Amino acid sequence: MSDMPLLELENLRVSFPTPQGRVEVVKGLSFTLGRERLGIVGESGSGKSMTGRAILRLVRKPGRQQADRMIFDGIDLQGLSERKMRDLRGARISMIMQDPKFSLNPVMTIGAQIAEALKTHENLARSEVKSRVLEMLHSVRINDPERVVNLYPHEVSGGMGQRIMIAMMLIPRPDLLIADEPTSALDVSVQAQVLDLIDELVRDKGMGLILISHDLNLVARYCDRILVMHAGEVVESCAAEDLHKATHPYTQGLLAAVPRMEETREELPVLDRSAWSGT
Amino acid sequence: MSAIILKNLDISYGHTKVVEGVNIEVAEGESFALVGESGSGKSTILKAIAGLAPDWSGEISVLGQPRGRNVDQGFATRCQMVFQDPYGSLHPRKSVDTVLSEPLKIHGLGNRDARVIEMLAAVGLDQRFRFRYPHQLSGGQRQRVAIARALMLEPKVMLLDEPTSALDVSVQAEILNLLKKLRREQGLTYLMVTHNLPVVSFMCDRMAVMNKGRIVEIAPATALHDGSFTDPYTQSLYAASGGNPDRKD
Amino acid sequence: MTTMTNWLLDDSPSSRLQASLGHSYRVTRMLMRNPLAVVGALILLVLILAAIFAPWIAPHSPLGQNLGQRLLPPSAAHWMGTDELGRDIFSRVIYGARITLLIVALVAVISAPLGLLIGAVSGYFGGWTDKIIMGVTDVFLSMPKLILALAFVAALGPGIENAIIAIAITSWPAYARIARAETLTFRNSEFISAMRLLGASHTRIITGHVLPLCTSSMIVRVTLDMAGIILTAAGLGFLGLGAQPPLPEWGAMISRGRAFILDQWWVATMPGFAIIIVSLGFCFLGDGLRDVLDPKQGGKS
Numbered sequence: 098m099s100d101m102p103l104l105e106l107e108n109l110r111v112s113f114p115t116p117q118g119r120v121e122v123v124k125g126l127s128f129t130l131g132r133e134r135l136g137i138v139g140e141s142g143s144g145k146s147m148t149g150r151a152i153l154r155l156v157r158k159p160g161r162q163q164a165d166r167m168i169f170d171g172i173d174l175q176g177l178s179e180r181k182m183r184d185l186r187g188a189r190i191s192m193i194m195q196d197p198k199f200s201l202n203p204v205m206t207i208g209a210q211i212a213e214a215l216k217t218h219e220n221l222a223r224s225e226v227k228s229r230v231l232e233m234l235h236s237v238r239i240n241d242p243e244r245v246v247n248l249y250p251h252e253v254s255g256g257m258g259q260r261i262m263i264a265m266m267l268i269p270r271p272d273l274l275i276a277d278e279p280t281s282a283l284d285v286s287v288q289a290q291v292l293d294l295i296d297e298l299v300r301d302k303g304m305g306l307i308l309i310s311h312d313l314n315l316v317a318r319y320c321d322r323i324l325v326m327h328a329g330e331v332v333e334s335c336a337a338e339d340l341h342k343a344t345h346p347y348t349q350g351l352l353a354a355v356p357r358m359e360e361t362r363e364e365l366p367v368l369d370r371s372a373w374s375g376t
Numbered sequence: 377m378s379a380i381i382l383k384n385l386d387i388s389y390g391h392t393k394v395v396e397g398v399n400i401e402v403a404e405g406e407s408f409a410l411v412g413e414s415g416s417g418k419s420t421i422l423k424a425i426a427g428l429a430p431d432w433s434g435e436i437s438v439l440g441q442p443r444g445r446n447v448d449q450g451f452a453t454r455c456q457m458v459f460q461d462p463y464g465s466l467h468p469r470k471s472v473d474t475v476l477s478e479p480l481k482i483h484g485l486g487n488r489d490a491r492v493i494e495m496l497a498a499v500g501l502d503q504r505f506r507f508r509y510p511h512q513l514s515g516g517q518r519q520r521v522a523i524a525r526a527l528m529l530e531p532k533v534m535l536l537d538e539p540t541s542a543l544d545v546s547v548q549a550e551i552l553n554l555l556k557k558l559r560r561e562q563g564l565t566y567l568m569v570t571h572n573l574p575v576v577s578f579m580c581d582r583m584a585v586m587n588k589g590r591i592v593e594i595a596p597a598t599a600l601h602d603g604s605f606t607d608p609y610t611q612s613l614y615a616a617s618g619g620n621p622d623r624k625d
Numbered sequence: 626m627t628t629m630t631n632w633l634l635d636d637s638p639s640s641r642l643q644a645s646l647g648h649s650y651r652v653t654r655m656l657m658r659n660p661l662a663v664v665g666a667l668i669l670l671v672l673i674l675a676a677i678f679a680p681w682i683a684p685h686s687p688l689g690q691n692l693g694q695r696l697l698p699p700s701a702a703h704w705m706g707t708d709e710l711g712r713d714i715f716s717r718v719i720y721g722a723r724i725t726l727l728i729v730a731l732v733a734v735i736s737a738p739l740g741l742l743i744g745a746v747s748g749y750f751g752g753w754t755d756k757i758i759m760g761v762t763d764v765f766l767s768m769p770k771l772i773l774a775l776a777f778v779a780a781l782g783p784g785i786e787n788a789i790i791a792i793a794i795t796s797w798p799a800y801a802r803i804a805r806a807e808t809l810t811f812r813n814s815e816f817i818s819a820m821r822l823l824g825a826s827h828t829r830i831i832t833g834h835v836l837p838l839c840t841s842s843m844i845v846r847v848t849l850d851m852a853g854i855i856l857t858a859a860g861l862g863f864l865g866l867g868a869q870p871p872l873p874e875w876g877a878m879i880s881r882g883r884a885f886i887l888d889q890w891w892v893a894t895m896p897g898f899a900i901i902i903v904s905l906g907f908c909f910l911g912d913g914l915r916d917v918l919d920p921k922q923g924g925k926s
Contacts, residue, residue: 350546356549356575366549465816473641483824502637507640
């Protein structure tokens with residue numbers, strides 16, 4: 098289990114048609130992921146979210162994805178039928194989206210939704226489902242799970258909603274969790290709680306994590322390894338603690354452009370985009 | 377003379393009070409930040425000053441003139457606002473040129489072509505953007521247009537509602553630099569709402585921290601350098617924003 | 626030709642004229658990619674040409690009777706046959722295009738702007754204004770269109786002008802509803818707030834900023850409704866409450882031909898075909914326009 102990589106991705110390409118022909122938004126991405134925490138950072142349009150979706154084969158038409166290799170725990174994801182893929186999604190690879198408001202069903206109670214997530218992947222007795230749901234809510238630090246299971250999504254705050262999403266995604270005990278900007282809709286104080294929680298659960302259960310974000314510092318804090326994406330390509334790949342030693346001008350530019358808490362600069366350095374790309 | 381004075385300001389939506397007993401005095405030429413989390417009422421204060429949240433009591437005055445309940449033309453030339461969402465704050469069917477000429481038309485000002493060209497240059501937009509529509513612009517370019525629109529009437533006070541929170545960091549840096557430059561050149565007063573403490577550190581002189589509709593602390597922005605805050609809520613917000621060096625592993 | 630296209634599609638137009646021409650060119654080009662829309666546009670073009678050049682196209686007078694040639698079947702001399710008074714049906718159908726076009730144009734000119742304005746005002750101000758205006762609108766909407774039109778025509782007296790007025794009165798509430806719904810989606814948006822902050826009056830905001838955003842969905846809706854308007858007008862004509870004889874109105878022609886439907890089928894069928902084809906033309910064009918103009922279908926950003 099330990100020496101085989103959890104996910105192998107080689108030469109992943111995602112393209113969309115435009116009036117000027119197909120445009121690739123992910124251009125030949127390759128990486129291997131063990132049971133570790135990988136951060137993918139980039140600005141909007143860098144293709145980071147598309148990478149996350151492509152791993153789950155969720156790129157919507159007319160978008161197209163292809164890869165030389167896409168192996169998850171020994172299974173070739175590209176060769177799977179749509180039905181097998183559906184069984185895999187959620188059960189073994191889960192994804193947390195940006196905004197809990199749009200990801201939860203507004204007319205179903207929270208308890209029912211989490212139970213649904215569990216029942217689609219496992220056959221369990223009703224009492225056991227209930228105890229698993231309560232246990233899961235408890236582990237995402239919801240204090241009174243008995244009350245919360247009967248609430249509807251609009252009755253909970255954004256932070257609690259995101260914790261419920263995490264509970265829903267983790268209850269089938271997946272091996273890989275993809276978190277796409279899991280906290281950018283949340284306040285800073287709640288952000289830390291949610292990320293600490295994801296971090297703790299991922300470590301405890303020995304899962305793999307792909308954290309997709311635009312926030313360099315946040316990714317550096319919560320990941321072991323970082324890929325910096327720009328215009329569909331990885332421009333930098335490094336260990337999280339070496340981020341400040343980044344060599345690519347884009348990464349350096351991004352790091353410098355973030356205002357600091359102890360800001361004394363009169364002007365923020367601006368990325369000179371012409372330095373490494375034609376646009 | 378103070379640029380903005382708020383005295384005992386209460387604001388409500390229907391029966392719920394969202395802002396209570398706010399007192400702020402912003403000096404002319406100062407850059408002042410309202411900091412807080414969502415629901416703290418910080419944006420509501422901006423709306424009340426702008427005249428977009430009519431249900432308030434207390435006293436609001438801008439550049440010495442007390443504010444009435446409604447939008448009036450004289451107020452428009454003293455105080456303008458830049459909104460958070462560069463995608464929602466521009467009319468989708470109007471070209472940059474139309475957007476920028478509109479304020480001049482409303483106030484019957486002449487020499488529009490020259491003023492539009494001059495303003496585009498001031499906010500760092502190339503002249504070739506002049507006849508483009510919003511959907512042909514990037515987020516940062518749109519925010520530049522929104523800033524240009526607010527400056528067309530040459531106001532002295534600018535209300536900034538999270539002007540960079542919807543933008544990428546590299547674009548955020550450009551817009552923050554632009555706002556700083558414009559303040560320096562035109563002697564503007566900024567009242568800026570944000571949840572991002574490092575942005576305050578870069579942009580502002582003083583800050584008021586809000587929690588649940590009340591101001592819990594007013595501090596100089598330099599307090600962000602060492603975290604010398606007295607209020608526990610401010611301290612926790614500071615820590616959560618990555619302020620305390622001990623927290624970074 | 627290529628330089629012209631490039632000039633029109635320039636990403637950075639250098640004048641207002643170039644920008645607006647470029648915009649229309651893009652819309653037209655997108656419309657041209659939709660085959661059904663092109664068919665619809667062609668049908669309407671034929672209708673308009675027929676109406677303009679009716680005296681030159683029509684081989685006979687639409688009113689001239691020739692009792693010696695009653696109820697002749699379609700032939701080389703009379704392409705669509707003749708009716709019970711020996712009038713050439715083809716000529717009458719061609720002239721009928723004028724009446725149809727008149728009805729459609731007048732109804733669109735009267736009811737669409739009226740509904741647009743009422744809906745925009747109602748949605749923009751909200752509150753009591755909205756409640757009262759929408760109450761009135763709902764009263765109109767709750768009654769079937771044709772019956773309401775019938776009641777109006779009965780009160781005003783039969784005739785083509787009254788039919789037009791009646792149809793216009795019955796069709797604005799639907800437009801008001803759409804304009805209101807559209808206005809509600811952006812009345813609190815930041816660009817409207819920004820205009821208020823700049824000191825713009827309510828009138829200026831409604832006419833300059835709210836209405837332009839409602840127009841595209843309105844154009845789509847009106848185009849789609851044209852078929853219904855033609856059918857209502859034909860229905861009134863059929864019941865004898867619209868255009869009066871001897872005017873060659875298509876609905877009235879069907880009504881007259883009904884008596885001979887079994888033995889001389891062409892008398893009623895030919896104007897029927899005309900109605901169906903023109904209605905379809907409007908529907909196709911409306912569908913195509915919706916794909917191009919409706920912002921909710923997106924694809925622009």
